[in-house]
Amino acid sequence: MKKLLFSVLLLSGAAAMAQETMTQDGPRDRDVIPYNQWSIDVGAGVHKPVRPLAGGYFTNTPSFAQGDLGVRYMVNDKFGFNLDLGYNRFEGDDDSAPFKSHAYRVSLEGVVNAGTFLGFREWTDRFNFLVHAGAGVTAMSYKEPLDIDDRDEMLNFTVGVTPQLRLSDRVTFFGDLSIFGHVRQDRTFDGTAAQNLRGFDGFLVNASVGFSFALGGNEVHADWYNGSVQSQLNDLDSRVSTLETEVANDTDYTLPGYLDQNALDSKYAMKGSNATGTNGTDGSGLIKQLINEGYVNVYFEFNSTKPTNYSLSSINFLAKYMNENPSASANLTGYADELGTSDYNQTLSERRAKMVYDILVATGVDASRLTHQGQGEDASVEKSSDPARQLVRRVKFQVN
Template identity: 45%
Template sequence: MKKKLASVTLLLLSFAAGAQNVATTSNQPTVDAPAYNKWSIELNGGVGKPLRAMSPGYSTATLNPFHADLGVRYMFSPTFGVKLDVGYDQFQERDDTPNFESRYVRTSLQGVINLGRALNFETWTNTIGILAHGGFGVSQISTETGYGGQDYMGHGIMGLTGQIKLSNRIALTGDLTGIVNGRQNWNFDGMGRTRTGAFDGVLLNASVGLTFYLGKNEKHADWYSVENERLSKLEDRVTTIETGLIDTDKDGVADLYDLEPNTVSGVAVNTKGQAVDANQNGVPDELESYLEKTYGQNGKGATNNTVEELINGGYVNVYFDFNSSKPTNASLSGVDFLVKYLKNNPGKSADIIGYSDEIGSSNYNTELSRKRAEAVKAVAVNAGIDASRLNVIANGEDTSVNKNSKEARQIVRRVTFQVK
């Protein structure tokens, strides 16, 4: 009989491996393949109660410890999968009944249906789920009392598992499972034979436990909704389009296609949103022409003076996101403006002055302003400006705006320049 049990167990394991290979073959990753994890490990503990096949006068406690099971589950899709698990139960007498002790060990291959996905639980909750599972397996009852041996049999198993999602990696579970043994020869207490041996053995398990999700993706199949993911991706695309169609600098080129989304208002731009700067001196041609006419000056010296006035007047800035020391892509042209000026004027140097908003402690914000200035200096040095011509100053918090205004705080999270 032991050889038969080993053979059946090997058959079940082979079937599980074959099912995995089929799943791997039929679910080769594609561009549009759903990105969810499929493997999980289940660990449970609780109580077990033999409902039938006990000898006269023998009985277990209503809530009889000890029960435990360990399983590995693979989901072919968010609604269907398989699991291979092993279970262990230990039975002993209740008070005022004859002594006995027996053990029940099983291994089962089960199909799993995610009722939460099948019933569209995602329309009202993202943290509660239900799994239905059922299948077949082999089992053994052993005892040191009574007949003092082992009884081998097959069984059918079916149950429900409630789930509460604790995180993307762990779920708390509660399970209720029924097992019906076939060809059970001895009662669960081991003190007498069953009446028919056909389907006399009935066992009920109740347990709580944890499910651990494995894989590199964010969600497991238990919590993956195809419809929700489709709507989420569609919403992201719409948001991207809406954001991209905004024209921040009002130059007629949407930010989605604008390589320079912070050009000076009113100056001419090319089809890529870049200000027209034929002499490559960092000043848009229209602005350069206007300044020369306004100041009544001509020539290269006049242009350099007007550029210096723009820089020192605070019109050239580099901006940062909240709590960040990385310049925003849109404001890197401010560094480019300074770099071009310093290359055209080798005798000039510049102070790089960092600021922060008022959110956070003063000491932290001073250090953040220094890091912002250092980051801008690094960009300028990498662009070819000698580090000795650049002096970093940490001015800390700029208190000139209303700190409760999100838009105003964005303005003061900046680096400015003073050339000399």
Template identity: 45%
Template sequence: MKKIALPLIATVLAIGTATAQDKPYNKWSIDLNAGITKPTNPFSDGYYTKDFNFIHADGGVRYMFNNKFGLKADFGFDKFENDDDSNTFETKYYRTSLQGVVNLGRVLNFEEWTKALNLQAHAGAGYSWMTNEKFSDKDQMGHFILGLTGQVKLSERVALNADFTMINNVRQDKTWDGASDVSSRGFDGTMYNATLGLSFYLGGNDKHADWYFGDAVTNKLAELDSRLTDVENKMVDSDNDGVADYLDQEPNTPAGAMVDTKGRSIDKNNNGIPDSFETYLEEKYGNLNKDVVMNVDDSALVKELINKGYVAVYFDFDKSQPTTIDGINFIVTYLRSNPAASVEVIGYADAVGNANYNKQLSEKRANNVKDILVKTGVSASKISVTGNGVDSTIDKGSNSARKVARRVIFKVK
């Protein structure tokens, strides 16, 4: 027995030493268990055992690589005998095993609902032998073993274990009663153990790997932190319009613009300028108050609107004098606020009538607007005039479109 058990224990000790690292938990334990045993087959005719045979005992040393996986070497002993109505026999069974251990409580995050209950699975293989007065020497065999162990934490140093294990022998020569040979030497020898026992935890740390939740808690906190970061990133509002970027369909709305629930500038008249800007600019710069000077930001915005054609002067059909000078007011205020700037006045006509006539009409419109600018104090040297004739981009069949075509626009430089 020593020739088999001691090398297995030495193997576990060697692996534990080789993989030892500084961890905030203990890794070693001694596991001792006792209980009942039940061999099921093979038996000779006329032989059978009690439903529950006492005694079974096992003990071993276990090393946990981390709080989820480990390795243990153990030795077990079983004694069972005939039932009252069976032919008499008494058999003793010995085994030594090397098993892998999975700490299911940590794998399945039991700590989320309990800190005192745990479950482990173990499986492995080993060497075993059996003795019986009905045959000489001993019946030697290999075996596979697997089981489940429930644990109740009694303290940081001791846990109560309840284990159920199945052992399946390979190359078993004799029946469990010892009275006859086994016809097949495959996986025919089956035995079950049910035990209660204790795990004694060794080491200088406060907790054992069986009950260490730190990694899971750390991972959970990291996951929550990541999710919180995602939420915070989604709530970023780059343009400060009150709509988070991930919902904002117009994430570059100018500051102060009124937006809808999707972050889009409100533009009821569909002229491409946010209504809040139109109101702001109209109230602040829509007159010829000489005391008003545009700030840098407003100047940049007004220049952009002017050069995109949003600031315009409109005319009635076949007329060269404007119907309103509101657009001219913006030009005057911009030029007064930016003394180095100049402006190009560009006239258009609709498509009704002769093209040459409309060319001349567009030039007259541009020159008349220039005259108005000069009268308001803009130097003529800063104004250039162009007559572009018919605006071919406008649908000449639409009356409302033709009204838009009869206009003067501006380009400031």
């Protein structure tokens, strides 16, 4: 048993170390990886020992008292490894002869992010599912009706599926259904009878719910990675194209005031980069004035660092200005509303500014021309008003 356990742990460590030094499929510097690779998965739930059980011994269907702790490392956004520690407690139901036994397991599993292969990221960033399979060792101890000193030591093989619901950038709620096959299980789950079967002589089903906690300094875990900034830019191009088509085909279509270029042209008399407005300022200066006075902002939903769809045009607005004015620089300042703690909102405002900064750099704006910061909470609006709080969850621009 000790040799088997040592082998599993050694294999787990070797797999992680091998991925640390891998250079052919990606950069070696972990800091440039745009997603978190480590997570802690904690789950508990019900189980059903299907076989073997001696005559007269039964369990509830399903029975409570099983849990597991997983330490997971994703090599990339598609594949990973999981070191799983598990516990099961087996007891007879009301119609069974009484018995109690306990099982402890450790296993190393390969994990596949099935949602990535099935295109989940193209339509949702809330739902996903993983597939896992692996092998390890299990030790069974029997307490009632026989108190057996020696543990029944066996190999376990497992396969399972794990649906996921993303609650935040750091926390994911999951369900899991896993099937275990035991090799060399010498006694029944109740411990009262010896087994002489060959091959998979034990069969167990676990169903769990729990939480996965992402570890690392990046915004998103590999489970939810979606091509980073480039994916958002592709989405921006698609949405802008759709918007242009709708405007061209629908004469009644009205853009929000700050996005309606006709309205801006009319108000500021801007017909080109060299045009002059009603106050005599050239067109480039009016655009700068428009940006600095807060007519162009990037807005966010509650507790989110992803810009709202309509705000992507604001990022595009600034990107075009920066590209047409190569000597200009810009500062990006993020804000949060008053809900939540001040420390959390300070971090959230910084992450929002950093997200907009990353998108602008990906459009071709030189990073040296951009700075970003977070100012935490904006308390200038009524805290009880949802629409008002929406206005302060933003990143604003200041161009120089």
